[in-house]
Amino acid sequence: MGKSNGMTEDGERRRPVELHNVADMVNPESGKTYREENNSLQHKIPVGSIVKVDDCFYARVFSHTRDCDGTPLYTLVRLHDGGYAEEQLKVVDLGL
Numbered sequence: 001m002g003k004s005n006g007m008t009e010d011g012e013r014r015r016p017v018e019l020h021n022v023a024d025m026v027n028p029e030s031g032k033t034y035r036e037e038n039n040s041l042q043h044k045i046p047v048g049s050i051v052k053v054d055d056c057f058y059a060r061v062f063s064h065t066r067d068c069d070g071t072p073l074y075t076l077v078r079l080h081d082g083g084y085a086e087e088q089l090k091v092v093d094l095g096l
Contacts, residue, residue, distance in 0.1 A: 023069035038070030045074060 006014050023035040030037060043064040045051060051074075052058050059076035067073055 021069075035070045038072070039066070041070075041072050043072045043074070050079065051076070 008014055023038070024033050026033055027037060045061050047061050047063060049061045050058055051061060053076065058079045060079060061074050062077045063075040065073045065075055
């Protein structure tokens with residue numbers, strides 16, 4: 001592996017890597033960036049609504065948020081669906 005001195009094995013100067021955020025790229029069909037398009041989208045599910053998540057559990061929409069590219073997201077609070085005996089529960093250490 002070559003040295004990290006900004007030069008190739010042949011002694012040519014390396015070109016710097018250009019990074020592009022996809023959200024800042026322009027959609028050729030609309031002329032807007034994908035972030036602009038996403039930020040113009042409205043949340044369709046109102047705060048306070050009860051939703052079923054992946055056919056697994058029910059939750060309430062707590063707040064409307066957005067991803068880093070402006071995509072509408074939802075913060076959910078899982079609904080209490082009954083009491084659980086201690087032996088049914090396992091404490092999870094998240095290491096926080």
